[in-house]
Amino acid sequence: MTPAKRHEFFSRLKKAMPDPKSELDHATPFELLVAVILSAQATDKGVNVATAKLFPVANTPKALAAMGEEKLMEYIKTIGLFRMKAKNVVAMSKILLEKHGGDVPRSREALEALPGVGRKTANVVLNVAFGEQTIAVDTHVFRVGNRTGLAPGKDVLEVELKLLKVTPPEFLQHAHHWLILHGRYTCLARKPLCPQCVVREQCEFKDKTPAEPPAKKTRRVGT
Template identity: 65%
Template sequence: MNKAKRLEILTRLRDANPHPTTELNFSSPFELLVAVTLSAQATDVSVNKATDKLFPVANTPEAIVALGVEGLKDYIKTIGLFNSKAQNVYKLCQILIEKHNSEVPESREALEALPGVGRKTANVVLNTAFGWPTIAVDTHIFRVSNRTKFAMGKNVDKVEEKLLKVVPKEFKVDVHHWLILHGRYTCIARKPRCGSCTIEDLCEFKDKTD
């Protein structure tokens, strides 16, 4: 895909949604960190249902440590892999208290050192909580980037690398939200909704649907 096409795609996505953000419910960097950690292999809807009950009771590292692992499990047991996620979130909170004055660190290295936090989660937190121009590549972004030929790569790291290279600076902070939402609601996995797609004429996917 050429530079002009990419620019037009990004412009249209921006025009349709000028101020995109995550669909996870949060009101602080800490709540976002917990929500994103819980969202691995789970839907945002399922995470929001759990955190809408959890956060009014415990939305600080101290409060979650006070709940304990078993107490935390009661709130997140509807989310997949809740046993291991409860352990990770509990340990994560302990580390935030001990090493970071209970604050979420604005540092990739410090974030990725937390239990249950990988590169994708760190990218989301840095981008959404702190405004960094990071691009968290999930299954939706991986699919959309490859299917449209916008930024092709054999794995999520390669797609991230390509996106960081081809997306102009003015679009970098918001691009991962646009691509996630596009993959979630329009360029869906089984049968993309090409007929209602704002970038159908620019997309280089060969097997377009009606």
């Protein structure tokens, strides 16, 4: 994809979604960190249902560390891998208290040292909570980057680094939100909605789905 195409690609996504936001409900950097840890192999909607009950009871490192794994599991048991996630969230909360004064760190190295936090989670927190120009590559961003020709890569790190290199600077802050939402609602895995896609002219996917033919009207025969 040429630089001109990439610029138009993001311009159109911005026009369609002028103020993109994370779909994980949160009010603080810590709530966001917990929500992103819980969202691994789970839907944002499912996480929001769980955290709507959890956060009014415990939404700080001190409260979650005191709650412990067993009680936390009762709140998040509807989410996949909830036992491991409860263990990670409690351990992460204790480390924040012991090493960071209860605050979420603003460095990638410190974030990735926390239990349950990988590169993608760190990128989300750095971008959404602290305004860093990072790009979190999940399955949606990976698919869009490869399918459209925007930033092809064999793994998520290669796609991330390529996106950071080729995304026009004015779009970097919200780039991963636009790509996630585009992949989630338009550039679907099984059957992309190409006829209604705002970037179909810039997209280099060779097998675009055609528009559905109009339904034939049945003629009623009088009796």
